[in-house]
Amino acid sequence: xxxxxxxxxxxxxxxxxxxxxxxxxxxxxxxxxxxxxxxxxxxxxxxxxxxxxxxxxxxxxxxxxxxxxxxxxxxxxxxxxxxxxxxxxxxxxxxxxxxxxxxxxxxxxxxxxxxxxxxxxxxxxxxxxxxxxxxxxxxxxxxxxxxxxxxxxxxxxxxxxxxx
Amino acid sequence: xxxxxxxxxxxxxxxxxxxxxxxxxxxxxxxxxxxxxxxxxxxxxxxxxxxxxxxxxxxxxxxxxxxxxxxxxxxxxxxxxxxxxxxxxxxxxxxxxxxxxxxxxxxxxxxxxxxxxxxxxxxxxxxxxxxxxxxxxxxxxxxxxxxxxxxxxxxxxxxxxxxxxxxxxxxxxxxxxxxxxxxxxxxxxxxxxxxxxxxxxxxxxxxxxxxxxxxxxxxxxxxxxxxxxxxxxxxxxxxxxxxxxxxxxxxxxxxxxxxxxxxxxxxxxxxxxxxxxxxxxxxxxxxxxxxxxxxxxxxxxxxxxxxxxxxxxxxxxxxxxxxxxxxxxxxxxxxxxxxxxxxxxxxxxxxxxxxxxxxxxxxxxxxx
Numbered sequence: 206x207x208x209x210x211x212x213x214x215x216x217x218x219x220x221x222x223x224x225x226x227x228x229x230x231x232x233x234x235x236x237x238x239x240x241x242x243x244x245x246x247x248x249x250x251x252x253x254x255x256x257x258x259x260x261x262x263x264x265x266x267x268x269x270x271x272x273x274x275x276x277x278x279x280x281x282x283x284x285x286x287x288x289x290x291x292x293x294x295x296x297x298x299x300x301x302x303x304x305x306x307x308x309x310x311x312x313x314x315x316x317x318x319x320x321x322x323x324x325x326x327x328x329x330x331x332x333x334x335x336x337x338x339x340x341x342x343x344x345x346x347x348x349x350x351x352x353x354x355x356x357x358x359x360x361x362x363x364x365x366x367x368x369x
Numbered sequence: 370x371x372x373x374x375x376x377x378x379x380x381x382x383x384x385x386x387x388x389x390x391x392x393x394x395x396x397x398x399x400x401x402x403x404x405x406x407x408x409x410x411x412x413x414x415x416x417x418x419x420x421x422x423x424x425x426x427x428x429x430x431x432x433x434x435x436x437x438x439x440x441x442x443x444x445x446x447x448x449x450x451x452x453x454x455x456x457x458x459x460x461x462x463x464x465x466x467x468x469x470x471x472x473x474x475x476x477x478x479x480x481x482x483x484x485x486x487x488x489x490x491x492x493x494x495x496x497x498x499x500x501x502x503x504x505x506x507x508x509x510x511x512x513x514x515x516x517x518x519x520x521x522x523x524x525x526x527x528x529x530x531x532x533x534x535x536x537x538x539x540x541x542x543x544x545x546x547x548x549x550x551x552x553x554x555x556x557x558x559x560x561x562x563x564x565x566x567x568x569x570x571x572x573x574x575x576x577x578x579x580x581x582x583x584x585x586x587x588x589x590x591x592x593x594x595x596x597x598x599x600x601x602x603x604x605x606x607x608x609x610x611x612x613x614x615x616x617x618x619x620x621x622x623x624x625x626x627x628x629x630x631x632x633x634x635x636x637x638x639x640x641x642x643x644x645x646x647x648x649x650x651x652x653x654x655x656x657x658x659x660x661x662x663x664x665x666x667x668x669x670x671x672x673x674x675x676x677x678x679x680x681x682x683x684x685x686x687x688x689x690x691x692x693x694x695x696x697x698x699x700x701x702x703x704x705x706x707x708x709x710x711x712x713x714x715x716x717x718x719x720x721x722x723x724x725x726x727x728x729x730x731x732x733x734x735x736x737x
Contacts, residue, residue, distance in 0.1 A: 207418075207422065207480075208418070208422065209599050209659075211598075211603045212423065213498070214497045214504070215504060216604055218500070218508075219504075219507065219600060219604040219605075222504075223608065225511065226514060226576060227568070227572045229515060229519075230514065230518055230571070234519055234521065235568040235571050235572070236568070237525045238521065238522050238525045238543075238546060239567060239568075241525035241530045242525070242546075242547065244531050245530065245531050248532070
């Protein structure tokens with residue numbers, strides 16, 4: 206029974222000691238320790254959040270870089286395609302221009318040739334006419350040496366006129 | 370990692386204690402074996418009860434039939450004021466034979482209780498507030514706790530503590546402090562008020578644990594059965610009781626005296642049960658700690674006593690091995706009981722602070 210009978214002295218001393226401990230440890234140990242631990246936790250939390258934000262930012266940057274790269278690649282493709290098209294167009298333009306020019310030149314040449322030919326023909330015709338006139342003159346002159354022949358001729362001519 | 374370290378520490382301490390407990394077996398822990406009693410048959414019950422109970426002097430060892438102990442101050446509050454003298458004036462007597470005279474009063478130590486020497490002598494009140502073995506051990510623990518945690522706190526007062534991981538003593542104690550804060554306080558007490566109670570819970574946990582641990586050391590300055598004394602556990606339980614009920618919310622009291630959500634006729638019955646529960650909770654705290662620690666001490670001394678009961682040294686290997694086993698177990702119990710006491714305290718405080726808003730909403734809905 207003695208064992209389970211609390212003694213007053215020990216109760217008093219325990220109360221005193223424990224209260225003292227609660228007060229002293231509370232003020233000089235738990236308060237600074239818990240405060241600092243809390244602050245540290247907050248700072249770790251903050252650092253973690255900052256790290257996460259930085260990671261997200263990096264990811265965003267990376268994806269925007271990707272985007273930029275993709276756009277640039279597309280741009281390049283587009284420019285190249287345009288250039289290719291331009292080249293083809295230029296070539297075909299040049300080809301068509303050349304061929305039309307050639308056709309034009311040919312046409313001109315043909316025309317010129319035709320003209321030359323015509324001119325030459327006219328010339329030849331004129332020459333032939335001239336020659337014919339000269340020949341006829343000579344023939345007439347030779348024919349009309351004697352008066353009879355002249356007379357016969359005039360007659361014939363007159364006959365022709367009459368007939369007409 | 371820390372847990373593994375702690376287990377390692379426990380094992381190391383246990384191994385360190387083993388030979389000590391063994392040597393203890395060689396010298397009986399008997400406070401005052403008087404000459405004529407030397408041949409009397411060994412009485413383990415007396416030895417055990419002597420150890421388990423409080424004492425006015427701190428017995429160290431017996432040498433050549435002489436008991437050596439640390440004298441402690443005997444402080445008595447009488448009608449004629451305080452009387453203070455050294456416990457050595459009793460000359461190791463606890464049979465009420467040696468009389469010490471002070472201020473015209475004479476005192477005897479009868480089974481570690483100070484009485485007036487003459488029966489019926491009317492000197493009025495006599496209140497014993499001596500620094501007994503338990504008080505001295507407890508004060509030693511208090512000093513140890515202050516040294517430990519105030520030096521730990523020094524690290525936390527520096528600016529670098531915010532960016533540096535704790536090292537040394539702080540590195541060892543911080544996980545324990547965080548364990549109490551996170552796994553005892555935060556899980557039981559609402560987050561808004563938890564900071565108010567964490568310091569108390571921390572003090573409680575380390576006070577009980579260190580006292581338990583010191584009680585396991587079989588030689589001076591350990592070995593006192595502080596937390597196995599009902600007076601100590603009573604005070605701790607009363608503190609818990611007071612803190613719980615002083616902070617009780619309206620809801621808490623409502624749930625005790627007029628339980629919502631049960632039939633009206635049942636409420637008075639429940640009120641009686643709940644009211645008794647108010648006291649059984651701290652009572653169970655008091656008994657649990659007292660019984661566990663006292664039981665541990667009793668087992669250890671019983672095992673050591675085997676050598677003297679069988680009066681042969683041949684029993685000692687078994688005795689030492691069993692003592693080692695139990696001592697190791699007691700190291701676990703020391704931490705466990707500190708944890709259980711603190712955990713339940715936190716739980717009780719948490720219950721008292723809880724507000725059952727949802728219950729009331731339900732009730733109102735039912736009423737409509």
